Amino acid sequence: NAGVTQTPKFRVLKTGQSMTLLCAQDMNHEYMYWYRQDPGMGLRLIHYSVGEGTTAKGEVPDGYNVSRLKKQNFLLGLESAAPSQTSVYFCASSYSTGQGSNQPQHFGDGTRLSIL
Amino acid sequence: DAKTTQPPSMDCAEGRAANLPCNHSTISGNEYVYWYRQIHSQGPQYIIHGLKNNETNEMASLIITEDRKSSTLILPHATLRDTAVYYCIVSPFIFGNEKLTFGTGTRLTIIP
Numbered sequence: 001n002a003g004v005t006q007t008p009k010f011r012v013l014k015t016g017q018s019m020t021l022l023c024a025q026d027m028n029h030e031y032m033y034w035y036r037q038d039p040g041m042g043l044r045l046i047h048y049s050v051g052e053g054t055t056a057k058g059e060v061p062d063g064y065n066v067s068r069l070k071k072q073n074f075l076l077g078l079e080s081a082a083p084s085q086t087s088v089y090f091c092a093s094s095y096s097t098g099q100g101s102n103q104p105q106h107f108g109d110g111t112r113l114s115i116l
Numbered sequence: 117d118a119k120t121t122q123p124p125s126m127d128c129a130e131g132r133a134a135n136l137p138c139n140h141s142t143i144s145g146n147e148y149v150y151w152y153r154q155i156h157s158q159g160p161q162y163i164i165h166g167l168k169n170n171e172t173n174e175m176a177s178l179i180i181t182e183d184r185k186s187s188t189l190i191l192p193h194a195t196l197r198d199t200a201v202y203y204c205i206v207s208p209f210i211f212g213n214e215k216l217t218f219g220t221g222t223r224l225t226i227i228p
Contacts, residue, residue, distance in 0.1 A: 004159070035218075042203065042218030043160065059217070090159050104150070105216060107159030 002026050004108035006091050012114045013081045021076040021111050023091030030096040032074035033058075033105065034066060036087040043090060049074055050096070081115045088112050119143070120204045125223040134191040136222055138204030141185045147208050149180060150216065151189045153200040160203065160218075163189065199226045 007022040023032065030051050035043040035058075045058030049068040063085060065077045074093075078085060092105040121139040128134040140149065150165040164171055164178045166187075171178045177190040191198055203221040 040220070042220050043216075044218070045216070088157065092159075104162035104165065105160075106162070109159050110157070 004091055004093055004106050006089075006108035006111050008111060009109070010112045012116065013078075014116055015082060017081050018077070018079050019081065020078075021089055021091075021113075023074045023076070023093075023108060025072055025074075025091075025093040025106070027093060027095070027106065028071070029093035029106070030071070031094045031105075032068065033092040033094075034064070034074065034076045035090045035092065036060065036085075037090060037110075038087050046076065046089075083115045086113060086115045119206045119217065120219055122202075122204050122219065122222045124220065125225070127225050127227055128191075128194050129227050130196060131193055134194040134198065134224060134226070136189040136191075136202050136204075136224065137186065138189070139186045140204070140206050143184050143206050144208065147206045149178065149184075149187050150205040150207060151176070151178065152203045152205065152216075152218075153198075154203070154221070155197075155200040163202075194224075194226045196226050196228065198224065200224060 004025045033048040034046040037043045044060050046064050047058050047061055047066040049055045052071045055066045067075045089111045090107050092107045094105045095103040148165050148167050151163040152160040154160045164173055164176050166178045166180055180187045201221040201223050203218050205216050207216055
């Protein structure tokens with residue numbers, strides 16, 4: 001059981017380049033999330049999804065887009081990378097009871113992204 | 117707006133109980149208290165959560181005060197592998213709003 005898998009684990013980009021981070025979960029979870037973590041700080045929510053085909057903005061959504069075309073995958077896109085987006089990106093997923101959820105989130109091991 | 121307050125760092129001797137405090141004086145009636153930890157830049161790991169009753173699982177115990185304004189995470193027999201940053205988070209039980217807001221947490225160091 002792989003849990004939450006993030007691809008790639010490391011990436012270096014030049015300013016202005018685009019890329020997509022992939023998150024895949026095999027736990028049949030309804031909810032998925034993208035966070036970023038900067039040095040010495042806690043995680044900040046970028047975007048999240050409560051189901052296939054639906055997405056919503058989190059705390060720091062600017063400069064990012066997301067898509068949830070399949071229940072098991074949640075993609076995070078950077079259209080034009082900027083040095084301020086240098087960070088570690090974490091994906092998470094959680095189960096929903098369907099009436100609001102207090103279920104814990106399961107995290108991947110992160111993608112370390114550097115923008116030069 | 118910080119919902120929780122935690123000490124920035126703590127030490128604990130190996131084999132002893134580690135007690136990590138958290139203040140959440142503005143907690144609402146529908147908000148749960150969650151604890152996660154992050155070991156050496158890995159993804160955060162869920163530990164335990166509760167609403168108002170004390171909770172225990174195989175990893176830890178969670179003690180919530182009667183007024184719910186503070187809580188304590190207890191690791192009963194700390195090992196070196198428990199060295200990590202521990203996050204205390206309050207989050208509402210509202211459909212479609214299950215978002216976690218991470219602060220800077222408590223850096224717990226287990227001393228051999």
